[in-house]
Amino acid sequence: MLPTSLKSKVQRTLTKGGFRKSESSKSRxxxxxxxxxxxxxxxxxxDYYLFYTSGNMAFRGMPTEEKDTRTEKMYKxxxxxxxxxxxxxxxxxxxxxILLKPE
Known part of the structure; x- marks a missing residue:
């Protein structure tokens, strides 16, 4: 499987599973x-890596342990x-x- 097709498959799977993708918007x-x-x-x-980010808006004070927990939930x-x-x-x-390992 190609790296970009694996990335797309993982993204589709996560969004169907209720996980949200980090989105970017313009700032003032x-x-x-x-x-x-x-x-x-x-x-x-x-290599492509997948992780949970707290962003720089409402959750920017999120501790690393919480981000790690959410990354582990995605992994499971x-x-x-x-x-x-x-x-x-x-x-x-x-x-x-999460490291994506295409064949």
């Missing part, structure tokens, strides 16, 4: 954007959906993240 301050809480993908080198949900061979839990910037 030029050059800044507002991020909502939800799951987010980040590409480092050739994806395993229940049969994606265990395509994902692995790891750490990214002192926070738990």
């Amino acid at each position: 301050v030029k050059g800044l954007s507002n991020q909502s809480a939800g799951f987010k993908f980040e590409k480092l080198w050739d 949900f994806l395993i229940d959906q049969g994606l265990e061979k395509y994902i692995e839990i790891t750490e990214l910037r002192n926070q738990k993240a």
Whole structure:
């Protein structure tokens, strides 16, 4: 499975399961954007990572433990959906993240 198609499949699965994607909107301050809480993908080198972000709006004071808990819930949900061979839990910037492993 290609990395982008795996990313799309994971995103569709999570949104159907009731998880929200982090969304960006313009801020009143030029050059800044507002991020909502939800799951987010980040590409480092050739790998995609999935993690829960608190955004920079209402939940910006969310502790790392709470974000880790929500990331683990996403991980368990994806395993229940049969994606265990395509994902692995790891750490990214002192926070738990899910590594997408395309074949």
